[in-house]
Amino acid sequence: MRILLVNHEFTITGASTVLLRLAAHLQARGHSLTVLPANPADGPIKTAYEALGIGIASGAALSAFDIAIANGIGTTQAVIDIAGRVPTIWFLHEAEVGLRILLKNPALGQAFGIAAAVVYQTAYQAEVYRSFTYALPPQKFHIIPNGLPPLPESLPAVRPKARPLRLVQVGSVEPRKRGGDLIGAVAASGLDMECVLCGRVYELDEAARRLADAEPARFILTGEVPPETALAWHRSADISALVSESESQPVSVMEAARFGRPLLLSDLGIYRGVFTHGQSALMAPVGHVALLAANLALLAGNPGLRAQLGQAAAQAVRGFTVERFFLQFEAVIAGLAA
DSSP: OEEEEEESOSSOOHHHHHHHHHHHHHHHTTOEEEEEESSOOOOHHHHHHHHTTOEEOSSOOGGGOSEEEEESGGGHHHHHHHTTTSOEEEEOOOSHHHHHHHHHSGGGGHHHHHSSEEEESSHHHHHHTHHHHTTSOGGGEEEOOOOBOOOOSOOOOOOOOOSSEEEEEESOBSGGGTHHHHHHHHHHHTOSEEEEEESOBSOOOHHHHHHHHHOTTTEEEOOSOOHHHHHHHHHHOSEEEEOOSOOSSOHHHHHHHHTTOOEEEEOOGGGTTTOOBTTTBEEEOTTOHHHHHHHHHHHHTOHHHHHHHHHHHHHHTTTOBHHHHHHHHHHHHHHHHO
């Protein structure tokens, strides 16, 4: 089958990495793939596609393709433009972030009706977008949780730990991810702890930036790193965090959990049914730095609790395999091709 991948960006994000893994799998299954970037800026994900021998198109004759997969809310206009000419799967990775974009320009919501199929990672996303989809046939929508591939045989070395404890958040440094809250919580706690924000740095609030600049050995900003290096930072953590204000099904949390690390999370609806506060994670309301600091202190002072939460987190993600993800996504593709 000839498949067009409409990619939202070539930077390393959970969404772009998931599509890259799917592309490699589909190519191995004998499909022909071409990538059409919604944002043509170069990045490491583009290099990875080229290494696989998957072509990057600046434009594409849609008649040359049997199906298209549009990745993320950033491809909404592309879905509207192409879905009437080639059956298109809209693979949405966003929840409230995507809803806010659509509410600012409600005309973009027509993409749900135009797409041949819409894939979410969680039932929570389906609820978030219901105001745009309630009148559409339910068979159009599919929930396919992200899956974790096997760990590499080896991981690169990262900076040795210089303090008794290390807190790691993997994800881009931007307002939505609220990495500044973690820096503030570590500073407020008075704990002898490193705080690592691993990901491309877009924006960090002024107060957190001042703290990071004053103590760069304690507040570490790695910048964008390859996926294997991000895994190595996960492995190096004593406590893993993701305190975003919005997520869909973050791969970084699942990766941290697989290493058996205790999780410090925002209390978001998308975690319901996977992680439970006090059992497999500690959660706090978005932006509540004082409670984050208290949860950090609780974990720092209780190795037994860290181990207990980490083991429960690892158990919670055990069923999220990349093999299951591929099987379910291929079923959607086959259904459109039938």
